[in-house]
Amino acid sequence: MVRVDERGKSGSLIEVRGLDKTYRRGNEEIDVLQGLNLDVDKGDFVAFMGPSGSGKTTLLNLLGGLDVPTRGSVTVAGDEITHMSRGKLTEWRARHVGFIFQMYNLIPVLTAFQNVELPLLLTKLSKAERRKHVETALEIVGVADRMNHFPRQLSGGQEQRVAVARAIIADPTFLLCDEPTGDLDRKSADEVMSLIRRLVEEYGKTVLMVTHDPLVARQAKITLHLEKGVLVEAGERREGVAAGGSS
Amino acid sequence: MKFGRLILANLFRKKVRLLLTIGSFAVALFLFAFLGVVNDAFLRGADVVSADRLVVTNRTSIINTLPLSYRDQILGVPGVTSATFDLWFGGTYQDPKNFFPQFVIDPENQRKVFPELAVPDDEWNAFLKDRQGVVVGAATLKRFGWKLGDRVPIATTLYGLQGKTFEFNIDGVYHGKDPKDDETQFWIQWEYFEQSIPERIKDQIGWYTLRVARPGDAPRVAKAIDTLFMNSPNETRTQTESAFAANWVGQFGNIKFLIVTIGTVVFFTLLLVTGNTMAISVRERTPELAVLKAIGFSDRAVLGFILAESLAIASAGCVGLVLAMGALPALSGAMAGMLPPLLIGPQTIAYGVLAALAVGVASALLPGIGAMRLRVVDALRRV
Ligand SMILES: Nc1ncnc2c1ncn2[C@@H]1O[C@H](COP(=O)(O)OP(=O)(O)OP(=O)(O)O)[C@@H](O)[C@H]1O
Ligand SMILES: [Mg+2]
Numbered sequence: 001m002v003r004v005d006e007r008g009k010s011g012s013l014i015e016v017r018g019l020d021k022t023y024r025r026g027n028e029e030i031d032v033l034q035g036l037n038l039d040v041d042k043g044d045f046v047a048f049m050g051p052s053g054s055g056k057t058t059l060l061n062l063l064g065g066l067d068v069p070t071r072g073s074v075t076v077a078g079d080e081i082t083h084m085s086r087g088k089l090t091e092w093r094a095r096h097v098g099f100i101f102q103m104y105n106l107i108p109v110l111t112a113f114q115n116v117e118l119p120l121l122l123t124k125l126s127k128a129e130r131r132k133h134v135e136t137a138l139e140i141v142g143v144a145d146r147m148n149h150f151p152r153q154l155s156g157g158q159e160q161r162v163a164v165a166r167a168i169i170a171d172p173t174f175l176l177c178d179e180p181t182g183d184l185d186r187k188s189a190d191e192v193m194s195l196i197r198r199l200v201e202e203y204g205k206t207v208l209m210v211t212h213d214p215l216v217a218r219q220a221k222i223t224l225h226l227e228k229g230v231l232v233e234a235g236e237r238r239e240g241v242a243a244g245g246s247s
Numbered sequence: 248m249k250f251g252r253l254i255l256a257n258l259f260r261k262k263v264r265l266l267l268t269i270g271s272f273a274v275a276l277f278l279f280a281f282l283g284v285v286n287d288a289f290l291r292g293a294d295v296v297s298a299d300r301l302v303v304t305n306r307t308s309i310i311n312t313l314p315l316s317y318r319d320q321i322l323g324v325p326g327v328t329s330a331t332f333d334l335w336f337g338g339t340y341q342d343p344k345n346f347f348p349q350f351v352i353d354p355e356n357q358r359k360v361f362p363e364l365a366v367p368d369d370e371w372n373a374f375l376k377d378r379q380g381v382v383v384g385a386a387t388l389k390r391f392g393w394k395l396g397d398r399v400p401i402a403t404t405l406y407g408l409q410g411k412t413f414e415f416n417i418d419g420v421y422h423g424k425d426p427k428d429d430e431t432q433f434w435i436q437w438e439y440f441e442q443s444i445p446e447r448i449k450d451q452i453g454w455y456t457l458r459v460a461r462p463g464d465a466p467r468v469a470k471a472i473d474t475l476f477m478n479s480p481n482e483t484r485t486q487t488e489s490a491f492a493a494n495w496v497g498q499f500g501n502i503k504f505l506i507v508t509i510g511t512v513v514f515f516t517l518l519l520v521t522g523n524t525m526a527i528s529v530r531e532r533t534p535e536l537a538v539l540k541a542i543g544f545s546d547r548a549v550l551g552f553i554l555a556e557s558l559a560i561a562s563a564g565c566v567g568l569v570l571a572m573g574a575l576p577a578l579s580g581a582m583a584g585m586l587p588p589l590l591i592g593p594q595t596i597a598y599g600v601l602a603a604l605a606v607g608v609a610s611a612l613l614p615g616i617g618a619m620r621l622r623v624v625d626a627l628r629r630v
Contacts, residue, residue, distance in 0.1 A: 057628075066541060066623045087545060094543020101627065105538045109256040119542050121249050166542075 002044050002222050004231040006037035013206060014040040014063065014174065019072035020229075021058050032058050034229030036072070040174075045200045045207045047217035050226035056210040057178055059226065063208060064097045064176045065089040077173055094122050098167030102179040105163065106151040112138065112162045113147040119170040137165040141195055157188025164195055174206035175199070181216050193219045250548075254555045261528070265560070268524050272564020272606070275517040276599050279510060280571030281578065283595035286506045299462045300360070301469055302491035303455040306482035309495065310335075312451035313481050321455055324471045326464040330457035331356035336435055338403035338413070340391065347387045349401065349433040350453075351440045360456050363424045364432075370395070370419030378439045380418035384430035388420055395420065401433075406444045413443070426590075456488070514602055521610035525557055529614035536618050537626030546619040553615040554608060561607030568599050 006017060016038040023030045032055035040046060048056050061067040062074060065081050073082045081092060106115045116137055120130045138144040141161040143154070151159055160180060167175055180196070181189035197219055199205040209220060217223045224231040258265060303321065305311035312334070321330050336349035354375055358366070366374070366382055374380040383393065393399060395417055402412040415435065423430050441449055459468050469485035476483045529536070536549055572591055 061624050064541070090540065090543055090545050093541065099538075099541050101538075103534075105534065105627075107253075107256075107535050107538070109260050110253065114252060114256070118253075118539070121253075122543050127249070 001039070001041055002046055002224070002233075003039040004037055004224060004233055012039040013042045013044075013077055014038065014208075015073075015075040016063070017073050017075075019059075019062060019074065020070045021055065021062060021067075022070045031229060033062075033069070036230050038224075038231055040206065040208065042206050043200065043204045044222070045197070045220045046209065047220035047223040048208070048210045048226055048231070049212070049214075049217055049223055052212075054226045055229065056226055060176050060178050060208065060210055064099060065093050094119065094170065096173040098170070098172040098175040100160070100163050100167045100175065100177040100180045102182040106159055106166075108151050111148050111150055112143060112154065112165075115151070115162055116147075116165045116169050118166060123170065133169060134165075137169045138162070140168075140198075141165040142191075155188070156184050157191055160184060160188070160192050161195060164192065164199075168199060168203075168205065174208060177207065177209040179210055179212065181211065181213060189213070189216065250552065250555075254552055254559070257532075257552065258556055258559060260532075264524065264528070268521055268560050269563045269566075271517055271520050272561055272603055273567030273570065275513050275606075276564055276567030276603055277571045277574075278513055278567075279599050279602065280568050280591055280595060282506045282510050283598070284571075284575065284578070284591055286503060287590065287592055287595065299459050299465070300488045301457050301459060301465055301472075301485050302488055303457065303472055303483050303485045304453075304491065306473075306484045309454065309491075311481075312448075312453060313455065313483065315450040315452050317476065317481075317483070318455065320475060321457060321472055324468055324475065326459050326461075326468045326471075328458045328460050329356055329359040330455050331360040332452040332455045334437075334440070334451075334453040335405070336401075336403055336433075336440070337405040338401040340399065340401055345391070347390070347431050347433060349435060351437055352434045353437055357434065360458055363428055364421045365424060366419045366421045374418040374436075377416055377418050378436055379414060379416050380436060381415040382419035382421055382434040383417055384432045385420055385422050386430035387433060388417070393417055406448055408444065411443070413439075454491075514606060518606050518610055521557070521560070521606060522613065525553070525610050526614045526617075528556075529553060529618055533618075533621065533626050536621055537623045540621070540623045541627075549621075550615045550619045553618055554611045557607045557611030557615075558604060561603040564603055565600055568596055 001012075016036060019033050019036040019038075020031070021033040023032060036059070048059065050056050058067070062069050063076075065074075065084070069082055073080055075081070076096060079092065079096075081089060084092060106112075107118070110118070113134055116134045117130055120133060125133065135144060135147070138147050141164050143158050143161050143165070146154060146158060146162075151162070154162065160183075164180075167177075175196075177196070181192055184192060193216055196207060196209070200207055200221075207220075209216075211217050222233070224233060303313070303317070305313050315332070318330060318332065321327060331353045333353075334351040336351050338349050339345060340347075358371070364384075370382070374382050381399075388394070391399075397417045399415050399417065400412045401415060402410050404410050413435075421430070421432075421434075457468075459465050465487065469487075472485045473483050539549060540546070568591075575591060
């Protein structure tokens with residue numbers, strides 16, 4: 001169950017309380033997030049929408065432990081991440097977060113296989129085990145036949161699917177996607193979105209996604225709007241989405 | 248080394264740049280090895296001279312002469328076992344560029360004081376019997392393509408001789424017992440020389456070299472000799488052979504200073520070049536570094552990747568040392584006889600490798616720390 005009113009039952013997978021983020025630019029202060037609350041359970045699929053500059057990326061960065069809030073707390077699976085040191089946060093990200101960015105952000109000098117393998121280099125898995133995992137992940141996203149290609153030899157959609165494989169390879173607690181289809185044509189976007197939906201429906205992944213595209217947002221179980229620094233529930237649940245752990 | 252592939256892939260990102268950077272290291276190290284070799288050759292004298300030998304020169308300067316009459320007085324100093332003398336002949340063979348040292352020697356004592364410069368007995372005896380005879384070091388013999396029995400003309404402008412040409416017979420060849428021994432000398436008979444110079448400068452020699460019974464006696468003997476000639480028209484300076492050699496080299500200018508200066512400039516330039524290259528190469532992949540960090544690579548890992556890359560480049564640049572070793576015979580040929588044999592010592596190699604690695608670390612440090620401090624959110628916003 002996704003809630004934005006601070007009354008989520010304790011024990012949600014992701015629990016955000018009173019989140020403030022203020023940027024300072026010279027003498028000017030920009031209050032981007034102001035007392036934002038959010039509860040997300042395992043298996044939820046949330047889309048965030050909102051005008052440009054409303055703070056969607058800022059929110060994802062805070063949820064993913066890439067930035068620290070001005071006030072408030074983010075708790076994931078019982079760990080309060082807002083007070084972790086830089087080094088601890090890095091370790092935490094490796095274990096819990098899979099990132100998918102708008103601009104694919106694959107390493108251009110590594111092949112698809114090597115890009116997907118990157119997060120596994122931080123684990124104790126043997127080379128053979130890593131190979132098996134990577135092949136499985138590439139299989140799931142449907143680019144196994146391209147695994148020895150470099151990013152520039154792939155289409156945008158294929159690149160983004162490789163990025164999805166890299167995000168899920170280490171089996172993170174949740175996925176954060178910042179406009180994952182922002183740079184893709186309709187057809188590629190649909191492919192990537194059905195892939196992400198499969199991750200939620202078949203594999204029970206928890207996904208939080210920012211998008212500008214209402215068609216894309218409709219794929220999520222719930223759409224939240226970022227307005228004046230807080231989230232408001234605007235979309236109704238889509239029918240036909242399997243429960244997948246959502247209550 | 249599971250990160251090896253990532254480091255390697257980053258290294259080969261721009262192949263031309265990689266080659267040029269390795270090339271900068273290689274050229275610098277090549278030059279470094281040559282400087283080291285030349286420095287070695289000049290200062291080697293200081294290492295090999297045995298501590299049981301002392302050299303007595305004129306206190307005023309080593310180009311001023313001393314009276315021959317001092318010899319007996321020196322031999323009278325307790326602790327002195329033998330003494331010989333030399334005089335700088337200062338001649339040229341055919342062309343003034345063909346420089347090599349010719350010494351007028353004291354045949355009677357030469358072999359007692361310099362036993363390491365070995366001459367076969369039959370050749371030595373032939374030399375003693377021949378007033379115009381000379382004994383030549385093997386290196387000089389080879390340099391000019393001379394052989395035993397050759398008659399060679401040497402001209403000198405010193406001693407009021409105004410370019411007079413002497414004819415000498417090569418009666419003997421000496422070899423050093425150690426590869427480091429100087430094989431470039433040309434030994435002329437004292438008697439023959441004496442008969443050829445004006446009366447007013449006869450009985451003057453350049454310096455005495457003497458042996459002491461025990462190396463421990465050296466300081467006392469040196470003091471005794473210098474005291475003996477104090478307040479005479481020709482005061483003496485007695486020093487170890489190494490100090491003498493260093494003074495002698497010093498006549499040609501402060502070679503060590505020159506070499507250290509050139510070496511420092513070379514490595515400093517290398518640092519600027521590679522530092523700039525590393526900075527550019529790191530800056531152009533800022534977003535990728537941010538992605539690595541987002542995935543969970545630590546700040547230190549990112550620094551480590553950049554250092555490893557730079558160290559790999561520096562190590563590859565050590566090929567310059569190998570090239571220098573290969574080119575050494577050519578350099579030796581070009582310098583034939585001017586310097587003692589040229590060798591690249593293990594010390595030079597070790598210093599070269601260390602200097603390269605140090606430059607490698609130093610050039611990666613600033614960009615590496617920048618990458619370490621990089622905040623993911625800022626870096627991703629910039630793209
Ligand atoms: N490092 C920063 N320093 C100052 N202001 C910042 C910084 N990062 C973001 N902002 C400001 O915070 C606000 C929210 O930015 P954010 O990128 O989160 O918006 P967004 O909703 O993701 O926009 P878009 O839809 O265009 O991606 C913007 O006004 C932006 O200019
Ligand atoms: Mg954004």
